[in-house]
Amino acid sequence: MTRDDRHRDPDCSACAAEARRTGSRVGRRAFLKGGFTVISVGMAMPSIFSKAVEAAGQPGSARATFEDNSKVLIVIQLAGGNDGIDTVIPFNDPRLPSLRPTLKQSESQLAFKLNDQLGMHSALAPLKDLWTKGHLAVVENVGYPNPSLSHFQSMDIWETMNLDGREGWLGKYLSGLVDKDGHPLAGIQVGNAMNPALRALSAPVATFSDPRTFTIEGTGSSTAETDLRVAALEKVYRAYPESAPYAALLQQTEANTIASSRLLHAATAAYKPLAKYPAGPFGNGLQVLAEAIVQDLGMRVGYITLGGFDTHRGQGAAHDKLLALLAGGIEALMADLGAHGKSKDVTVMTWSEFGRRAQENGSGGTDHGTAAPLFIAGEGVKGGVYGDPPALDKLDKNGNLPFQTDFRQVYATMLEGWLKVPADTVIPAGYRPLPLLLAS
């Protein structure tokens, strides 16, 4: 288990039909950006988008517009189920030695202590500076009632809240942004798959790992030939009947890809990282997100996955390495953004579909668990620990931890306090935000 299993909206032709019926078709618009024409993404938009457009015209609208708020949320998914007990360690708990005969760090190994009960795993040392400055919130025991121990069911719950399966919480936020200019890079997922949290029929989300290969060019072709070819390709996609299979998806993908690659390509030359990121795809991916922020490409949500947390066997060294990557990556990202004068605008949050069993197993690993801590970092964060140490004395019948904070409270916090939209326009109502952001 390293990434997530998903079946994204198989088709949008039904939505196109719906859009035609309701007359909410939004045509393509061209606009000038950086001296060249960008085709905006508007194909047949589903009703949520048209509602947003209508709402924007009314005073006191609940929805935010793109220009209202330039804050960026970076989401780091720890896929596979991160062992919270071996991340934020309840080092003083007398039950720990018997629950974790091999997978525990002693007080002297900790990177730093958060208080007299909780300390950070040694591999998280790169986060110490953020903690000392008060820019790191540790939210303990995050979960939900009646937890599922299936990776895929639990991810579904975190990403889409199992509501209707169509939209993820971040996609719903993005598609609700009223964006008169049409920013094709409002959402960026690093990698070649898209997390369902970003899914929404009209959310402009680009997925790529390397901006340099995110372009269509012909070997040995002149630019004029490339332009002709791409123009023909666009005509071919526009000619595809709207009622044919996967029409809206294919057409939106084509339009969004071409537009975002043009935007990205114009920017790539200028950015220079001013921090040293961890080697490998995770560090490179964070750098792509930093670039989008530094270049003002209009990104509002950046998403990246670090996989490999499903540590049923031989957890020790593998988990150490992952935590070091995570902490080193966050440290580099924040330093890079700071050096570019952008750190005020960015908050990073982590999540994982579940924590792991309190009792380690016989393979030097841990099986699937439930609640776990997550991190929220940035200059807009009020640093500290939110919640109690994990209740190792209150394990359920499967030997798993009870949850204390509902993950939807964390979402409500970020939506209301950072992204500045009413939380109930994205997630179900009734989840109280946590007081972990500074007033802004």
Next chain:
Amino acid sequence: MSDPAPSALDAAVAAPTTLPPRVSRRTLIGGGAGLAAVGGLLGTGLLLRERADGQLLDGRQRAAHLLRRAGFAPNSAEVDAALKAGTAATADALLHPERIDDSALDRRLAADAFDLSRVPELQRWWLVRMTASRRPLLEKMTLFWHGLLTSSYHKTANLPQLMATQNQFLRTHALGNLRDLLVGISKDGAMLRWLDGTGSTRRQPNENYARELMELFTMGVGNYSETDVRELSRSLTGWNVDSAGKVAFRPAAHDTGTKTFLGRTGNLGLEEAIDIILAHPATPTHLATRMWEYFVYPSPSAADIKPLVDAYHHSEHDARAMMAALLGSPQFYSNRAYRALVKSPSELTAGVARQLGLTLDATDLSAMAAMGQALLDPPNVAGWAGGPEWLVTGAWMARMRWLLATSGKHSSVLAGLTGAARPEDAVDQAVRTLLDGNISDGARQAIVDHARVARPGGKVPAADLVFLVAATPEYQLA
């Protein structure tokens, strides 16, 4: 600090056994795809003819559709042969690969002297099989099982040959009895590594394989309890792969105690546990649904898969019998099924290579990874999500880049286009070869217009035509 506000989620998770299985998303949205396709294609310029009962009428389309689904996009000669033999006889031949002479492929593979203990060579060896085998359904079924009963070379570490052993095992049993397949994969070295069966002992059983065997490989989530997960993991203890890659049963590590698994009690071992899973009603439903969604269209109804479930029971769990029911169903040739699936990167690359007569190499494997599918390295234990996932922006861009790089490679198709008298003839020829002759009027016109404008040296831009036809929305669909 928790907010116990009632919500749809709380209601759903309060009764986990009633949660819809993971296919629910496709049920919600995928259904729209097929229905819209049936209702909407006519009159939009697509040359799709249907009978009153919703069946594809055009013989060439039926033959190409069968070969695409039960294999990879066929070249003109393959379609001609299937047309001549008829779809029923062609399907029957595909279902019996042992009757098909594939010695030319064997000779070619032997001549290349692949070292299958090296992952990149194993990947290339498999891609050559997909591209050149005369038993395409066998390769397609192997790919299907690889995406369902997953393993990745990332966990075979110093024993990469385990992936070759597993791949050959899946091919041997791809159209065989499901009991053999499930028992064998449960004792497979790469699988024992991938889901931590190795080292799972009676003292401390590891739950990883037990959970995924039920959730993903056979029954689907919601059909078992956490107690069943633990009891199954106890039943499977003792199977081990050693440092040389040898799989053996170690009696001392096996839990010989009494287990109660899915309502059956006894001193259960691996084979007894698999038999209990095979007898559970969720298993044929789950497997038939997975097959249908891979080979026909998303979100089948209970009536759609009933012949497959019946075949499962009548044949005592035979995959070939289930596939015969699938390929023989009227729905398989319906308009709802036509172009209702998104081609995987394997299907796209192997199909282009078959149609153009190209040989693929390591560069093509890298391109497939950029499109989202690295063979022998699924993203997680659930395999590739597929469908619309293949069409996210970066994956689509990777397709376009690969098609552009590939379309200019020398082939008889390319040579034929260059010699066409008029741009229209060249475009129609390319559409006939690559797309069943079936493209929207608007797309055809756009490509013809391009052929008129971009004429290096006054010639038809053959490579551009291959690129544009293969880049169409239509070509991304199987």
